[in-house]
Amino acid sequence: xxxxxxxxxxxxxxxxxxxxxxxxxxxxxxxxxxxxxxxxxxxxxxxxxxxxxxxxxxxxxxxxxxxxxxxxxxxxxxxxxxxxxxxxxxxxxxxxxxxxxxxxxxxxxxxxxxxxxxxxxxxxxxxxxxxxxxxxxxxxxxxxxxxxxx
Amino acid sequence: xxxxxxxxxxxxxxxxxxxxxxxxxxxxxxxxxxxxxxxxxxxxxxxxxxxxxxxxxxxxxxxxxxxxxxxxxxxxxxxxxxxxxxxxxxxxxxxxxxxxxxxxxxxxxxxxxxxxxxxxxxxxxxxxxxxxxxxxxxxxxxxxxxxxxxxxxxxxxxxxxxxxxxxxxxxxxxxxxxxxxxxxxxxxxxxxxxxxxxxxxxxxxxxxxxxxxxxxxxxxxxxxxxxxxxxxxxxxxxxxxxxxxxxxxxxxxxxxxxxxxxxxxxxxxxxxxxxxxxxxxxxxxxxxxxxxxxxxxxxxxxxxxxxxxxxxxxx
Numbered sequence: 001x002x003x004x005x006x007x008x009x010x011x012x013x014x015x016x017x018x019x020x021x022x023x024x025x026x027x028x029x030x031x032x033x034x035x036x037x038x039x040x041x042x043x044x045x046x047x048x049x050x051x052x053x054x055x056x057x058x059x060x061x062x063x064x065x066x067x068x069x070x071x072x073x074x075x076x077x078x079x080x081x082x083x084x085x086x087x088x089x090x091x092x093x094x095x096x097x098x099x100x101x102x103x104x105x106x107x108x109x110x111x112x113x114x115x116x117x118x119x120x121x122x123x124x125x126x127x128x129x130x131x132x133x134x135x136x137x138x139x140x141x142x143x144x145x146x147x148x149x150x
Numbered sequence: 151x152x153x154x155x156x157x158x159x160x161x162x163x164x165x166x167x168x169x170x171x172x173x174x175x176x177x178x179x180x181x182x183x184x185x186x187x188x189x190x191x192x193x194x195x196x197x198x199x200x201x202x203x204x205x206x207x208x209x210x211x212x213x214x215x216x217x218x219x220x221x222x223x224x225x226x227x228x229x230x231x232x233x234x235x236x237x238x239x240x241x242x243x244x245x246x247x248x249x250x251x252x253x254x255x256x257x258x259x260x261x262x263x264x265x266x267x268x269x270x271x272x273x274x275x276x277x278x279x280x281x282x283x284x285x286x287x288x289x290x291x292x293x294x295x296x297x298x299x300x301x302x303x304x305x306x307x308x309x310x311x312x313x314x315x316x317x318x319x320x321x322x323x324x325x326x327x328x329x330x331x332x333x334x335x336x337x338x339x340x341x342x343x344x345x346x347x348x349x350x351x352x353x354x355x356x357x358x359x360x361x362x363x364x365x366x367x368x369x370x371x372x373x374x375x376x377x378x379x380x381x382x383x384x385x386x387x388x389x390x391x392x393x394x395x396x397x398x399x400x401x402x403x404x405x406x407x408x409x410x411x412x413x414x415x416x417x418x419x420x421x422x423x424x425x426x427x428x429x430x431x432x433x434x435x436x437x438x439x440x441x442x443x444x445x446x447x448x449x450x451x452x453x454x455x456x457x458x459x460x461x462x463x464x465x
Contacts, residue, residue, distance in 0.1 A: 010296070010325050014289065029279055030341030032265055109267035133265020133343050139279065142270055 029135035033089055036068075036137045044070040047082035049096025056115040057095045060128060060145045064093065067144040083108055086131055093141070099124035108132060111141050114148040159309055166305040166314055167215055169298060170208040173321070176294035177205050187287035189268050189280050192259050193334035193349040194288070196252050197327050200357055201291060203248055204324075207317035210237040214313060218411060231411035235371045238312050242364030249358025256351035265343040268335075284335045292328035295321040307380060310412040312371075315380045316364055323360075327353050377409040392416050398456040417447060 031037075044065045053061065065072045075082070075091055083104050085091045097117050100110060101124055109132045113125035128145070130138050155163075184198045214234035222229040268281045299321025306315035330349040337345020366383050369375075377386040393405040396418055406417040431440040 010292075013329065028336075028339035029268065029281055030339065032341045032343040034341075109269070112269070131265075132267050133338075135268050135279070135281075135338065136341075138267065139270045143277065 027136075029139070031134040031136045033131065033134060035089070035092055035131060035134040036140060039068045039070050039092055039137070041069050042071075044068060044072045044093065045091040046072050046074050047085060047091045047094040048074050048076050049079055049082060049094065049098070051076050053095060054097070056126060056148070057097070057128075060114045060148060061093070061095055063144045063148070064128075064141050067140055079104070083129070086129060089131055092130070092137070094129040098127050098129055100127050102127075102129075104129070109134070109138055111138065111145060114145045162305050162308050163215065163311075166302060166309065166311070167212060169302050169305070170211050170314075170317070173208045173295070173298050173302075173317070174205060176298065177201060177208070180291045180294065181205075183287045184291055187280070187283045189284065191266050191268060191281075191284060191335060191338070191346050192256060192264075193331045193346045193353065194284050196256065196350040196353045197288060197291065197331040199248060199252065200327055200353060203245060203357075204295070204317070204320055206241050206244060207313050207320065210234075210241055211311070211313045211317060213237065214411075228410070231413050232371075234311070234313055234411045235368060235409075238316070238364065239368035239372060241313070241316070242361055242368050244361075245357060246361030246365055249354050249356075249361050252354030253351060253358055256347050256354055259347040260344060260351070263343070264347070266338055266346045268338060279339070281335045281339050285332050288328045288331045288335070292325045295324040299324065310380065312367060312380065312412075316360075319381070320360060323356070326356065371409050374408040376407055377414055388414060395456075399454050419445070419447075 044061075046061055052058075061072055075085070077085075082091065082094050086094050087107055094108070098110075099117060099119055100113060102108075102110070108129045111128040111130060113127055115126040116123045117126045128141060130141055180201050181198065184194065184201060188194045188198055211234075214237050217230045217233040220230045268279065268284070270277055270279050271283070272278075273283075299318045302314055302318035303322065305311075306318050330352045334346040334349025337349070363383075367378055370378050370383065376389045378384065379386050389407045392407050392414070393416075396405045396416060397403065400418045402421060403418045404421045406419060408415055408417075425444050426446055428440060431443040434440070435443055
């Protein structure tokens with residue numbers, strides 16, 4: 001029967017794809033622009049939106065730096081400059097009371113929440129910003145800050 | 151205007167209706183699963199929209215079934231056979247517009263070099279990359295439609311149902327969409343940001359092509375074109391058979407065959423001067439409306455014998 005042979009053929013393709021992906025799962029997902037490799041055992045360039053950073057943000061940066069065995073190096077500036085630098089890969093992380101509903105979401109990627117912040121009369125999740133599409137780096141950041149939320 | 155449908159066809163139509171209800175059920179589960187795994191992947195979004203759109207043909211089929219056999223009335227003296235054709239055109243239009251939009255979306259993501267971000271999630275204490283969940287959701291989204299598609303196709307051929315056929319065809323081709331989506335996600339996994347947009351582009355191209363082909367088939371029917379094959383824009387062989395047979399019975403006449411839904415209607419017309427002259431038309435209608443009457447036909451209950459060379463007038 002045509003339909004049977006067709007679905008078995010399809011299953012074989014699917015199995016091949018899945019096996020292949022599982023074999024290489026250790027390096028998946030990877031960073032298209034290689035942020036993880038650049039930061040590892042090197043310098044973590046952090047854009048700070050406020051100075052000095054408050055305790056929660058500072059703790060998050062320390063944890064991330066430790067995971068990559070990197071030395072944090074701070075850059076300060078206005079949000080637009082820092083996010084533009086993040087987009088270009090000149091800095092690796094932007095911190096400083098960033099809410100999860102930041103209007104910059106179309107240009108940057110956000111980490112998991114690491115606490116909360118008061119904005120006016122409501123609270124929002126506090127997050128870190130990383131470069132878009134650097135999925136391996138983002139996952140390492142998420143794992144580093146895991147447990148910061150009480 | 152009720153029409154006797156053989157019990158065999160009627161049974162197949164009922165079975166098709168049952169399959170379409172099942173399709174709607176499975177599609178709803180797929181749409182829900184895909185929605186929760188969608189994240190910010192372009193290919194996932196495109197595949198999700200395609201799955202949402204594929205709800206349309208089953209719904210249209212069931213609606214058309216409901217209306218098709220309604221008896222003719224004063225307002226619709228020819229009955230409702232073509233309700234399916236209308237639905238088909240609407241569905242084809244929606245499909246085409248959506249395909250175009252998704253293709254634009256994928257192309258602009260490619261040009262703007264948007265890097266899709268897919269993070270990790272914690273499910274039941276497990277920290278997994280959301281990409282793997284997307285692959286699982288896409289795999290699930292392939293299985294029911296492919297099976298249902300293969301079950302619906304023979305029914306569509308037997309009942310000459312265009313909506314059902316398109317639906318079955320789209321279902322059966324769903325594995326391509328799913329596989330393209332999976333390839334896109336795995337591509338992102340390996341750090342190829344463009345894989346996702348490329349996969350989305352391929353899927354949307356497929357949607358657009360389906361839509362355009364369906365529009366051509368629908369237009370042919372709504373413009374009283376000759377009946378077409380289900381899977382192409384070629385003229386159906388029934389046209390030749392009917393024309394040959396009818397010409398034998400009505401020498402000196404032409405045969406026009408058209409399609410209303412799954413049914414076929416043949417007209418036998420004088421080969422020359424089939425149109426009503428305005429003088430004749432004036433006998434029937436008031437002066438200022440007479441020009442609108444171009445032809446007058448008569449339905450036959452019994453066919454004349456082909457052997458006796460009768461000069462029966464059809465006008």
